[in-house]
Amino acid sequence: MTEGPTATAATTPGSENGSALLHMRGITKRFPGVLALGGVDLDVRRGEVHCLLGQNGAGKSTLIKVLSASYQPDEGEIVWDGESVRLTTPVAAMKRGISTIYQELDLVPGLTVAENVFLGHEVSAGGFTRRGEAADRSRKLLTRLGHGEIDPGRLVGDLSPAGQQIVSMARALSHDTRLLVLDEPTAALDQEEVRNLFRVIRDLSAEGVAIIYISHRLEEIREIGDRITVLKDGRTVATGLPARETPTADLIRLMTGRSIEYVFPPRPERPRDTGTPVLEVRGLAGAGRFRDVDLTVHAGEIVGLAGLVGSGRSEILETLYGARRASAGTVTVDGRKLRRGSVRAAVAAGIGLCPEERKSQGLLLDQAVYRNVTVSSLSRFAKGGFLDSGAERRRAGELTESLDVRPEGVDRAVRTLSGGNQQKVVLARWLLRECRVLLLDEPTRGVDVGARTEIYNLVRRLADDGVAVLVVSSEVEEVLGLSDRVLVISDGTVVHEGPATDIDESGVLDLVMEGDVA
Amino acid sequence: MSDTPTTSAPAADTARVEREARRDDRPGRLALLRSSTGHNLGLIVALGLLCVVGVITAGDRFADIDNAMTILRLAAVIGVVSIGMTFVITGGGIDLSVGAIVALSSVWCTTIATQTMANDNHWLVMVGAAVLVGGGCGLVNGLLIAYGGVVPFIATLAMLASARGLAEIISERRTQIVSVPAFSDAFAKEPLGIPIIVWIFILVSAIGWVLLNRTTFGRRTLAVGGNPEAARLAGIDVKRHTVLLYVLVGVCCGIAAIMLVSRTTTGSSTHGLLYELDAIAAVVIGGTLLSGGRGTIIGTVLGVLIFTTLSNVFALNNLSVSAQSVVKGLIIVVAVLLQQRLARRSDVT
Structure with a gap:
């Protein structure tokens, strides 16, 4: 053909x-x-x-x-x-x-190199695999790729990431x-x-x-x-x-350069860095992902973390939330040190997280809106373990109305809402808990253009109410537009910190793409 | 979608999203069937049909108050186990060891030592023994799964083997006959003409319904089963909750063991054989998602009643147990296929 x-x-x-x-x-x-x-x-x-x-x-x-x-x-x-x-x-x-090699290599670690190369189109005769021929042909492909030293009989799981990539390419070439x-x-x-x-x-x-x-x-x-x-x-x-x-x-x-300009809420004019910070992070490190991260967020302040995928941004948020274990460093909220690696300690101290993968980490998709809102504050609606679901619905209704979640109705499954409205439901959850620190990981991922501005305004409104907000986004413009102060992360370290108005998008991209300070 | 591809202005996008969201509002033809009420109605219809078949084929022998009580007494034991199983499955787990735990509990509460203590003190000693043994087994399961990181299937499979083995060791494979008159008397009562063990089933079901639908425990069960990662990040102690779920099913097994001991007047290491399959089948045709996150107590009760009535109709018609098993299998497959079909359609809209 x-x-x-x-x-x-x-x-x-x-x-x-x-x-x-x-x-x-x-x-x-x-x-x-x-x-x-x-x-x-x-x-x-x-x-x-x-x-x-x-x-x-x-x-x-x-x-x-x-x-x-x-x-x-x-x-x-x-x-x-x-x-x-x-x-x-x-x-x-x-x-x-047409062959595609995705970032996440799609190899079977428990099979050999040759078996992986011919996975799905095995070299066979009468239903029996012909291992010798498969090995020969794999060896030829690997040699063509300049890696004849990889033994077709080795288990793919034992190879280095680079070796696995070569096997992926060999598989592509086998087609x-x-x-x-x-x-x-x-x-x-x-x-x-x-x-x-x-x-x-x-x-x-x-x-x-x-x-x-x-x-x-x-x-x-x-x-x-x-x-x-x-x-x-x-x-x-x-x-x-x-x-x-x-x-x-x-x-x-x-x-x-954008065809659509996002509208960010104006920053309030007020002296920054006054008083003791609500959130204070000192020397935070996560094994192999990031190190020596110091940051502070004051009440009413929005601090942004900018960096590429894999720079350690999201890991920093998840670690200070206790969802990942820190290898070093301390997290302090309102002067109290948090126990390491405990989400419950973080939540009890008043930290709330809107996770990056909203659907898999944030929401109970098949459950009603009000249940998603109250899930972190159930004890507030319970007497002796019994839930007052009327009160739950009322409170969730008030919150979702104030956040303008559409369509209305707290009994509808969250799955039926659009991305922006799902994000508002997660925000409502932490509003209900009256959290002191709000961590936003990619707050507008999967949120369409029109709803973004709404989310931005909402985040600013929360900050104005005294919440300390920490935002992570791979969209540099979003971090710069939304935050009061920015930290630029590259390869797991903070390479720049300063007011958001002092740096522009290309400055940030220079820092993270070229790796040195412009 | 009749939108032209060129519109992507914010207003147009928002309008489209809203329109799509509104579409989900529309009551579809299948909306009722998809809802849990509709599902329960379907089960009631199935149960009704089964009864009609019973009346046609066995006449008065089926439509008899004594026969109805027989069905209920048989349903009660497996029913209590199934209520516990509903919680575990809703919470995203599975318990294969329920039958073995029933056997171990029944043996433990009928040993000579326990019976002597019961005769000397109170018959409730036997109940306490069974519930403690059941809960203890559940605790071991739960700790292994939540903190040991053993997958539920394996952890409870191991419990299945060891609990029944332990029951055989304790009983020396002999049937232990109950000789605690106070115990037998207590369970022989029939308030309002309904046997005690049926009352227990009703009570456990009612408590189970309240627990699942009206308490923080139930809400957390749905959250943990529906999306454990989201539950964890929302601040729920997923591990502790998982342990509690297995303790709960263990306690249910203990209760079921006592009911079985009273019904058969024996404790035996052969009690509760294949209960795990019957319970899982009842839970699944009841409408609880095997993957967790959605559970229904009423559905489970109806599921248990359907299977028990089926056995009764077959028995009255002198049909073999083997034929019964074939039909049971068919019912499970049809019920699950139907559920999946409906679930898929609800995804499409």
């Missing part, structure tokens, strides 16, 4: 003469309450390394899931090798030669891959392993395999990429930019 990748060989990386392999036009994908992709265009040529750039939530992951047919697009056309195709299942995409999608492939690799990976990528593109390369690291893109497509808010804002020549400033402007 498809010609082998070698048939289109001899295109050198970086050259413009690669012929068109893939055109995605006007790809649109909606999820309930969110427009994830609003008409994305992408074209990829044979043998090129095409970089996909964009902030978190720009739609990169959704786009590659559409390409690998994990998602079906609502609208748009995919032209593959000159022919308009509908990719209905991941297997169909694979058969056309006659013509387009390989790599999602943040270097996230778990050290420098030497990154160099190896790049060599493999160059070899593949020299053989005519096209690569879609997703990374936050600009220096990598400069080194390995040919052309760049920039996504922002689910749209293509630039395509076909030369990877080496395009100035960093232009790329950052493209990634951050």
